[in-house]
Amino acid sequence: MEKIKVVVAGPRGKMGAEALRMIEKQEDLELVACLDHKYEGKKISEIDELPAMDAVIYTDIQKCFDSVNADVLVDLTTPEFGYLHTKTAIQNGVRPVVGTTGFTDEQLEELTELSEEKGIGVIIAPNFALGAVLMMQFAKWAAKYFPDVEIIEKHHDNKLDAPSGTAVKTAQLIKEVRESKKQGHPDEKETLQGARGADMDGMKIHSMRLPGLVAHQEVVFGSKGENLTIKHDSFHRESFMTGVKLAIDQVMKLDILVYGLENILE
Ligand SMILES: NC(=O)C1=CN([C@@H]2O[C@H](COP(=O)(O)OP(=O)(O)OC[C@H]3O[C@@H](n4cnc5c(N)ncnc54)[C@H](OP(=O)(O)O)[C@@H]3O)[C@@H](O)[C@H]2O)C=CC1
Numbered sequence: 682m683e684k685i686k687v688v689v690a691g692p693r694g695k696m697g698a699e700a701l702r703m704i705e706k707q708e709d710l711e712l713v714a715c716l717d718h719k720y721e722g723k724k725i726s727e728i729d730e731l732p733a734m735d736a737v738i739y740t741d742i743q744k745c746f747d748s749v750n751a752d753v754l755v756d757l758t759t760p761e762f763g764y765l766h767t768k769t770a771i772q773n774g775v776r777p778v779v780g781t782t783g784f785t786d787e788q789l790e791e792l793t794e795l796s797e798e799k800g801i802g803v804i805i806a807p808n809f810a811l812g813a814v815l816m817m818q819f820a821k822w823a824a825k826y827f828p829d830v831e832i833i834e835k836h837h838d839n840k841l842d843a844p845s846g847t848a849v850k851t852a853q854l855i856k857e858v859r860e861s862k863k864q865g866h867p868d869e870k871e872t873l874q875g876a877r878g879a880d881m882d883g884m885k886i887h888s889m890r891l892p893g894l895v896a897h898q899e900v901v902f903g904s905k906g907e908n909l910t911i912k913h914d915s916f917h918r919e920s921f922m923t924g925v926k927l928a929i930d931q932v933m934k935l936d937i938l939v940y941g942l943e944n945i946l947e
């Protein structure tokens with residue numbers, strides 16, 4: 682069996698380390714290298730608390746792709762480096778599977794065009810948890826009937842981007858079916874800046890950051906005399922790994938950029 686050769690960017694991170702543990706268990710995946718901004722030349726097995734894997738760490742992405750034969754780059758880093766890694770991977774004919782959130786619309790557009798120009802498959806998924814993907818789809822469905830909606834996302838306090846990629850994607854999906862609408866009282870005024878949250882097309886997004894949280898979201902719909910709440914919780918980062926594996930398999934069959942795991946679920 683030909684194994685899919687994978688590079689993981691961000692191997693010491695919470696998600697990167699979980700991805701290594703997932704890859705270690707798969708017979709059809711091979712970790713061929715990792716990308717980090719430290720520990721050049723060290724093996725993954727030499728880093729505390731990482732699995733006993735022989736893959737070598739590179740700090741220069743071009744050197745990495747020149748040195749190893751890679752099929753897929755799994756990026757789980759930061760918005761700034763995730764974007765640069767994705768772009769460089771496409772230019773080198775390596776298919777990116779990107780979990781990193783916080784890309785701008787312009788960056789997504791540029792990567793979409795580059796992927797099309799080079800004919801290289803890319804999957805960017807703001808959330809790899811299957812339950813979260815369903816939560817977003819259910820929210821899109823509900824928004825057809827309940828146009829008044831607010832999104833509350835709750836994450837651990839080491840998160841760099843706000844709102845979360847999942848909250849943005851949820852609002853984008855709702856926007857596809859809901860007419861633009863300003864919510865709340867037409868004359869409402871914030872006496873403390875930010876009290877009503879971020880605004881996307883009239884929808885409000887509230888971001889909570891607290892120790893102890895992992896990744897949680899509630900989409901709350903309001904109508905006359907009733908509320909509907911659609912809620913998802915990731916209590917452990919293992920929740921994202923079914924989606925990461927699925928994306929690695931599917932990206933091998935793509936020649937365009939796909940944004941959102943719902944587009945590759947059967
Ligand atoms: N799509 C999904 O389902 C999910 C997406 N995410 C997203 O994944 C990303 C990572 O999350 P998480 O693991 O929690 O974050 P962490 O901060 O735990 O991990 C990020 C890792 O990237 C490393 N890093 C920073 N710069 C570079 C670089 N230039 N090259 C390589 N590695 C680098 C960091 O190193 P150091 O600490 O030394 O700076 C750190 O080890 C975030 O954008 C998050 O939003 C998270 C969960 C699920």
Ligand SMILES: O=C(O)C1=N[C@H](C(=O)O)C[C@H](O)C1
Binds near residue numbers: 837844895896897
């Ligand atoms: O940073 C995180 O932890 C997560 N990030 C993603 C996001 O921004 O939506 C996915 C998940 O919510 C966990």
